[in-house]
Amino acid sequence: MRGACAAAALVLAAVACAAPAGDAERSPSSSAAPGSGPVEDVVSALDDPADPALPEPLVDVDRLVSGGPPPDGIPALDEPGFEDASDVDWLEDTEPVLAVSVEGEDRAYPVRILIWHEIVNDTIGGRPVAVTYCPLCDSALAFDRRVGDRVLDFGVSGMLYNSDLVMFDRQTHSLWPQIEGRAVAGTLTGTELERVSVTVLPWERWRADRPEGAVLSQDTGHERDYGHNPYVGYDDPDSEPFLLDEEADPRLPAKTRVIGIGTGADALAVPVDDALEQGVVSTEADEETVTVWAQPGAASALDEPVIAQGRETASTGVFVPVLDGEELTFEPDGEGFTDHQTGSRWNISGRAVDGELAGRELTPVDHVDTFWFAWVAFTPDTEILR
Numbered sequence: 050m051r052g053a054c055a056a057a058a059l060v061l062a063a064v065a066c067a068a069p070a071g072d073a074e075r076s077p078s079s080s081a082a083p084g085s086g087p088v089e090d091v092v093s094a095l096d097d098p099a100d101p102a103l104p105e106p107l108v109d110v111d112r113l114v115s116g117g118p119p120p121d122g123i124p125a126l127d128e129p130g131f132e133d134a135s136d137v138d139w140l141e142d143t144e145p146v147l148a149v150s151v152e153g154e155d156r157a158y159p160v161r162i163l164i165w166h167e168i169v170n171d172t173i174g175g176r177p178v179a180v181t182y183c184p185l186c187d188s189a190l191a192f193d194r195r196v197g198d199r200v201l202d203f204g205v206s207g208m209l210y211n212s213d214l215v216m217f218d219r220q221t222h223s224l225w226p227q228i229e230g231r232a233v234a235g236t237l238t239g240t241e242l243e244r245v246s247v248t249v250l251p252w253e254r255w256r257a258d259r260p261e262g263a264v265l266s267q268d269t270g271h272e273r274d275y276g277h278n279p280y281v282g283y284d285d286p287d288s289e290p291f292l293l294d295e296e297a298d299p300r301l302p303a304k305t306r307v308i309g310i311g312t313g314a315d316a317l318a319v320p321v322d323d324a325l326e327q328g329v330v331s332t333e334a335d336e337e338t339v340t341v342w343a344q345p346g347a348a349s350a351l352d353e354p355v356i357a358q359g360r361e362t363a364s365t366g367v368f369v370p371v372l373d374g375e376e377l378t379f380e381p382d383g384e385g386f387t388d389h390q391t392g393s394r395w396n397i398s399g400r401a402v403d404g405e406l407a408g409r410e411l412t413p414v415d416h417v418d419t420f421w422f423a424w425v426a427f428t429p430d431t432e433i434l435r
Contacts, residue, residue, distance in 0.1 A: 145249050
């Protein structure tokens with residue numbers, strides 16, 4: 050299924066996700082996830098983001114459009130279960146997983162699950178974290194769920210902004226576009242979430258690198274066709290974004306995959322194909338030197354009906370190339386990356402796996418792998434690094 054057919058399929062898939070047999074009805078205001086703060090008695094931006102009792106929205110609320118399902122119609126996972134990596138026999142080697150590490154605790158979130166739920170409210174290394182994936186933008190981001198004295202948990206609002214997942218927090222019902230990571234309407238308008246680093250890896254590579262890690266279980270309490278892609282053909286480069294209400298910037302085709310780095314006037318888009326060709330790209334983002342790495346990665350989750358059969362995409366990493374005050378430079382070596390200063394070998398997650406610096410890790414830089422249309426919609430002043 051390709052082109053125009055894919056867009057129609059998105060609507061059907063969203064409706065199918067909204068209330069499948071066996072799911073209990075849920076109210077978006079019913080309760081908070083375990084370990085989160087209480088639901089607050091405030092005006093809900095889910096009901097009316099332009100309510101005069103709320104702060105002035107940061108976006109044109111007419112551009113917050115329904116993608117089909119109601120709030121919580123695509124159910125976030127609030128009490129996720131995990132399995133030891135060594136016990137997992139239901140993932141194919143090529144399948145994509147979202148790799149998140151906090152305070153030495155390593156977790157993998159298979160996209161075969163996230164594509165149906167989009168948000169996991171979790172606690173990793175003692176830190177409340179929301180792990181998110183937007184299929185329409187193919188964007189994986191994680192956030193610290195703490196805002197001041199609040200611990201938030203997030204649901205899927207059913208709205209889209211720039212075709213991107215709009216989350217809502219269950220405490221105040223404020224609205225948060227995923228890629229922006231900022232509340233654009235509601236009680237918490239203007240509040241930004243702290244990012245937590247995410248890398249998209251093939252299952253085989255993550256398992257080899259983090260054999261003691263934990264993997265999100267398919268025992269979610271929901272009946273879904275895990276392993277299958279409800280958005281078949283959506284990453285076809287010639288297809289159009291779903292419900293994008295403005296023309297995409299014509300500097301690149303809308304569904305070019307890019308690595309988005311930096312903010313505002315310092316934002317930078319690195320086309321993934323260019324990064325793959327070079328392996329290592331040295332540049333600056335937000336007035337800081339960074340090293341951008343890319344290597345062949347997991348199967349695309351948005352290509353074939355079975356995710357594991359999707360065409361190969363890329364795994365990427367962006368890091369500050371400095372250890373102990375010394376700036377390192379790198380080159381690809383086939384399996385990973387080698388620094389010129391010590392000859393140590395590094396993996397795509399920024400960890401030295403062999404040589405003098407074995408065990409050391411580079412500081413990750415916030416970035417997002419996504420489609421060009423999504424990145425430029427949120428960072429219109431972005432430059433393109435050729």
